[in-house]
Amino acid sequence: MSINEKELLRSAARLVDDGLMAFAALDSALVARWRYGALAQWIPLEQPICSATPAFIGLETDLLAMQDDAKTTFALPKIGLSALKGQADKISMEVFWRSCDETYLLVISRLGAPMELEFELTKQIRARRIAEDNYRLAKEQMIEKQQLIDLVIDHAPAAIAMFDREKRYIFATRRWSEDFGLGREPLLGRSYKDIPPFAHAPHLALLDECLSGAIAATGVAPIEVADGRREWARFDHQPWRRTDGGIGGAIAFGELLTETVENRRELENRNADLVRANEELEGFASIIAHDLSAPLRAIQYALDEAKKSPRDAGDHTSRALAHARRMETMLSDLLDYCRVGGQRASFAEIDLVGLVGEIVTSLPGADRFDIRVCGAPQVIRAAIAPLDLALRNLLDNAIKHHDCGHGVITISVVNCADVWEITVADDGPGIDPAQHDAVFKLFQKTAASRETPGSGVGLAIVKKTIEAQGGAILLVSNPGAQRGSAFCISLPKSQQSDATLHDQEKLGFVHIL
Structure with a gap:
């Protein structure tokens, strides 16, 4: 064999090895080897895309493979053995079969053939593998980001919901569902107006204002939530915009304020009670200064007169006792008045x-x-x-x-x-x-x-x-x-x-x- 033929054979072998390594990393491929014109070896890599009958091994045949369903036969071109007379015992050939983008590629390497096709196939395989790796990485990153978003939505300590222009739910935090009695029922795609408490006209009007570009907010207002509870709450609605600047929908922020309202009312009631108590205290001071002091003065006068006129002491004492009984009645009635409203x-x-x-x-x-x-x-x-x-x-x-x-x-x-x-x-x-x-x-x-x-x-x-x-x-x-x-x-x-x-x-x- 000449030096050129040996070098060509070594080059072909290197190319075959490179191609085999590339094919081994793919999902489906096979390698077939011929020696002396006969099928010598059939190697499926990963998931085989076709199979060979064992009876073909060792036979000189042009048949490369037959699919299991026997509907398709793949043929190999004739090998011109006569072109290499005396070298038949040294001839080897490998065939790579690969499904790429639903197009079957058949690559034949043999002694004396240019290897451009193997180079091109290897480039395609590597480019596809890079693209597949990039796609897989992007998909994993997208899934990871979505999981992170879902985690934030699920555990955000605020009642937040997002709607599209048709007032349908895009997402809602768990706090939104819990605060407004929606349970764990799926909200995605459901209409805002079909779910209490937001089916009421004031809330729909707020959402309409928001979708027109305004920032709409409720004051503290009573609502009946989906599970029948009555609560006090406030809502803020803000529009969200698409990349083109148009209004894509609304974001609603809700806050339950029932406890705050009740505390505020309790404070106001206590203040009102304090005002009433102060007014009553002032009234009592006036009563003590005037109404209760009158019988006291009368008692004092009667006793003074009794002291001055011992002969009439009995009459004066009787009048003093009458005023004392009147004062006792007034004090008793005053105590009854003070007890009113205690419970x-x-x-x-x-x-x-x-x-x-x-x-x-x-x-x-x-x-x-x-x-x-x-x-x-x-x-x-x-x-x-x-x-x-x-x-x-x-x-x-x-x-x-x-x-x-x-x-x-x-x-x-x-x-x-x-x-x-x-x-x-x-x-x-x-x-x-x-x-x-x-x-x-x-x-x-x-x-x-x-x-x-x-x-x-x-x-x-x-x-x-x-x-x-x-x-x-x-x-x-x-x-x-x-x-x-x-x-x-x-x-x-x-x-x-x-x-x-x-x-x-x-x-x-x-x-x-």
Whole structure:
């Protein structure tokens, strides 16, 4: 063999080795070797793309391979053995078969053939492998970033949701789902307007404002979340933009403020209680300075007179004792007034006819009056203690201050939306409108009632008791036009909570920035 032939053979062998190494790194390939014109070896690499019948090994054949389904036969061109006479025992040939981009490439290397095709194939294989590596790396990075985004969305300590222009969910944080009662149901692709609490018109209007380019925010507002809870919350909506500058949708930020609102209300209630306490304290100071000091002065005067005139000491002492008893009554009534509102009264079913009957039997002079209960229903559910106290005082006043000693007292009840309206009306002399406010103050008596027993605390206690339960009392009387007085009481049908003291208008709702 000439030096040129040996060098060519060594070059061919190196190229074959390079090609084999390249093929070995691929998903599917095979190598077939021929010696002396016969199929000598069949090597599938990784996943074989075709197979050879073992019977072909050692045979001189042009058949390269037959697929398992026997539908396709691959043939090898004739090898011109005559061109290398005397060298047949040294001839070897390798065939590389590779599926590349769904195109089958057949590369033949043999003695004396130029190897450009092997070079080209190796370049294609390496370029494809680099591209595949880059694609795999990019895919892994994308998956990693998506997992990181999902982690942030799932554990973000804020209620955030993102929507497209059709108001469909793009994503929502776990906090959003938990705070607004959405559970773990999938939100992606669902419409904003189909899921409470955002199906309501104010929220949809905010989203529309946002999609037009505005930054929209609610004030603190009551909402009913998807699981039925009532909460206080605020929302901020901001538009997000695409790369071309157009509005792609909206991002919503939500915040539950129920605890904050409740704390604020509790603070306001405590402040209001403090203001009332201060006002009452000032009133008590005035009472002590004036109303309670009057009987004290009278006692002192009577005792001084008794000392000056021993013969009349008995009369003066009797007057001093009378003033002392009056002062004791005033102090007792004042203590009763102070105890009002200390706790919520219990609610119960109340038979008005039965309750009035029990009260009447304990009131002096009630047997001289025609006391009637009218209206429907006559059995109501209300706070029993305040109603008992109010009816007892109002009936007692109507009897004591009646100018005829007998008459008609009517108790009526009206069923309103949230309250019972109970009216106690008499046919007595009435009360001057100028004194309507004064009769509800401590130790205040009208000119006509000053000669009757009592300290003038009863109506003040009634008013404070009713208002402590969230109710109200109103006096209607005009003696110049008609005889009689009517005291109208409104009592809540259910236990009032502090949460009802402030409404939505005070806290605000929608504000467009």
